[in-house]
Amino acid sequence: MEHQKQYWLMKSEPDEYSIDDLKRDKKAPWFGVRNYQARNYMRDVMRVGDEVLFYHSSCPEPGVAGLARVASKSYPDPTQFDTHSPYYEPKATKEHPRWMLVDVKFVRKFKRTILLSVLRQEKSLKNLIILRPGNRLSITPVSQTEYQAIFNLS
Numbered sequence: 816m817e818h819q820k821q822y823w824l825m826k827s828e829p830d831e832y833s834i835d836d837l838k839r840d841k842k843a844p845w846f847g848v849r850n851y852q853a854r855n856y857m858r859d860v861m862r863v864g865d866e867v868l869f870y871h872s873s874c875p876e877p878g879v880a881g882l883a884r885v886a887s888k889s890y891p892d893p894t895q896f897d898t899h900s901p902y903y904e905p906k907a908t909k910e911h912p913r914w915m916l917v918d919v920k921f922v923r924k925f926k927r928t929i930l931l932s933v934l935r936q937e938k939s940l941k942n943l944i945i946l947r948p949g950n951r952l953s954i955t956p957v958s959q960t961e962y963q964a965i966f967n968l969s
Contacts, residue, residue, distance in 0.1 A: 821865045822962040823856070824945060825883070825919070826872040826953045834869050834880040837921045845916050845954075846892050847902045853954040858889045858915040860956075867919055868957060868965055870945070871928060878930040879965055886920035925969040939964040 825845060827833065837843055848854055867883040891912035894902035907913040934940050944955040957965075 821860065821862065822868070822957040822959055823861065823865060823885070824868040824870050824879070824943075824955050824957050826870045826945075828873045829871040829880070830874070833871065834921075834924050837869065837883060837919065838881075838924055840921070842886050842918055842920045844892070844918050846894050848892070848914065848916065848953055849902065849904075850952060850954075853952055854915055856954050856956065857917045861885050861889065861917050863887060866962060867922075868962065869919075872953075876928060876930055878928040878934065879925065879969075880928045881924040882922040882966075883919040884922050885917050887918035889915040889917050892916040929965060929968045933968065934965070937964060937968070 832843070845857070848857065863885055865885040867885060868879045869881045869883050871877055871880045891907075891909070892902070892914040894900040895904035895907040895912060895914045896909065897903055902914070904913050931945075934943065935946055940946065940961055943957065943961050944950055944952065
């Protein structure tokens with residue numbers, strides 16, 4: 816059975832890793848996720864070829880900065896085993912990793928970031944998970960309709 820393409824919004828702080836960094840690197844591991852729901856999306860649901868809205872968060876002008884694509888199956892996040900990493904997880908072992916990641920591949924950078932304030936004004940995005948009060952997830956599913964609406968704003 817063929818996988819139905821899924822759509823995702825993945826948040827990154829641009830001073831840590833921006834769309835420009837991904838453009839330069841072409842492909843990168845999405846490491847450091849330490850939320851079980853976000854991990855489960857990567858581990859259980861994401862597939863190679865799924866579309867990603869690359870979102871800049873925790874910055875003066877948060878918003879969707881560009882597009883990426885899931886480029887690998889999930890695999891253990893190596894930062895969980897690195898005692899010098901801020902993402903070190905003492906309970907994780909190579910046999911029983913706690914945290915997973917996927918690689919993402921650069922697709923394109925938007926001419927201008929689609930700001931959070933603009934997303935909030937778009938009626939077709941009223942159910943977008945990142946617009947819900949209290950949402951802190953770094954990875955959220957997006958419907959095909961929401962993805963298309965955001966793409967059209969670019």
